[in-house]
């Protein structure tokens with residue numbers, strides 16, 4: 001699904017109005033109805049509702065939402081924050097309609113702000129995507145009052161005071177909602193880590209804006225929807241054999257970190273690879289042979305770290321369908337030499353993770369050797385080591401795009417909405433996963449998943465989008481079964497499923 005900027009979203013509104021065609025007031029009604037449908041299945045009518053409206057179209061949505069809720073027998077009070085003399089036409093229209101049902105209360109001074117109790121629901125329709133400057137004056141006072149209250153807060157479209165596609169300043173006063181119900185398309189600002197407090201749990205509701213405009217709108221930002229990810233999964237041919245699905249090589253583990261190799265190997269096998277060889281230091285040999293009997297093991301000559309040398313007959317590295325390197329390998333000089341050797345030999349996309357990334361960061365000349373369309377999987381700290389410090393999340397996205405474009409690679413920047421940057425400069429945000437994944441070893445699992453997909457011949461961008469989605473989904477299933485707190489990386493492996 002595309003993520004559009006605010007100018008595009010406004011143009012999309014106008015396009016829908018002209019080409020559907022639909023009167024603006026009816027489009028607002030559709031948005032309000034979509035919000036109320038969402039609301040109705042979650043909150044019972046015995047919780048009093050206070051709707052806070054601004055004077056623009058977000059406020060107009062609030063007015064229409066209040067009317068629809070009153071008609072459904074919810075107990076609703078409507079507050080209008082009168083911060084300016086002018087109102088939008090559609091606000092004024094809905095204001096008139098609402099006044100036939102109830103008398104709104106006007107807030108002009110701080111003492112007009114009502115007390116809010118914990119069983120109440122606040123609907124924040126003060127400012128939406130039309131935000132043009134930081135909040136101040138009476139709007140700021142109302143927002144602070146709502147944020148201090150114990151009520152449940154739901155933002156209409158976006159929290160009042162939060163920019164949808166540009167950075168806020170630390171001192172900005174912004175609604176801190178429990179939920180955001182946004183219209184039609186996700187907004188970039190909802191996905192960024194620093195905005196977490198101003199987003200809460202967010203949901204998209206469909207208001208049937210014109211699909212032709214969306215299809216033609218240029219963007220670099222995408223949000224992976226379940227149906228899009230599932231479409232990428234390839235069906236197996238009836239007459240397939242294990243050769244069809246590739247032979248992968250995982251280079252993983254060091255003394256004390258052979259578990260990382262085990263996790264990556266198991267995840268690789270659970271993601272459909274045909275054959276798997278794990279190269280690990282000698283100390284890992286019997287661990288791999290015992291813990292992952294489905295995998296072959298290539299013992300390195302070194303007892304503790306990977307050097308790339310082995311006394312056992314094996315395939316030349318270029319003969320593997322895909323190579324994944326990094327989980328638990330450490331940063332020994334011998335391992336650096338092996339990485340350099342591999343990067344000079346291998347010409348097909350690889351998966352590079354963990355200490356392999358730290359070795360790249362410390363030896364930047366290696367970046368130029370990366371096979372085109374390789375997948376790098378840094379968490380934010382590793383990414384900072386590879387690049388530079390960023391000022392804010394928007395700046396970080398630019399650094400990410402530049403880095404992926406410059407080295408013609410796929411960069412999977414891990415986090416709550418993992419951002420996958422392509423060599424073409426696009427960014428795909430993931431929609432699955434939960435904080436239960438913040439536990440040691442889940443990154444190793446992802447490396448195994450991605451290596452398996454490359455070995456099966458998936459294009460690296462598709463492998464990254466699908467692999468990250470499926471890994472997050474497995475994390476969600478693991479959380480359902482074990483809870484976010486109790487789940488571990490092995491549960492994520494056990495929960496991997498590939499169904500389209």
Ligand SMILES: NC(=O)C1=CN([C@@H]2O[C@H](COP(=O)(O)OP(=O)(O)OC[C@H]3O[C@@H](n4cnc5c(N)ncnc54)[C@H](OP(=O)(O)O)[C@@H]3O)[C@@H](O)[C@H]2O)[C@@H](O)CC1
Pocket residue numbers: 009010013027028031054055056057058059060061083088126127128129130131132133134135136139156157158183184207209
């Ligand atoms: N896209 C969709 O799918 C649909 C969208 N819809 C809804 O429309 C909403 C967008 O409406 P909108 O454009 O009228 O903007 P909104 O935020 O209500 O108000 C802006 C007004 O406030 C002002 N203003 C700005 N910042 C300010 C500040 N800090 N302090 C004080 N004032 C400030 C600004 O004035 P100005 O910048 O001109 O001074 C302007 O007058 C959107 O979020 C959604 O809810 C649906 O109805 C239909 C489907």
Ligand SMILES: Nc1ncnc2c1ncn2[C@@H]1O[C@H](COP(=O)(O)OP(=O)(O)O)[C@@H](O)[C@H]1O
Pocket residue numbers: 354379414415416417418432433434435436437438439440441442443444445446471
């Ligand atoms: N709060 C979160 N929400 C969603 N996914 C998360 C969250 N925290 C971590 N993850 C995911 O868990 C994985 C952690 O990877 P990483 O930090 O490399 O762990 P490790 O090095 O311990 O294996 C990544 O895929 C990341 O996207």
Ligand SMILES: [K+]
Pocket residue numbers: 058124125126127128155156157158159160
């Ligand atoms: K709002």
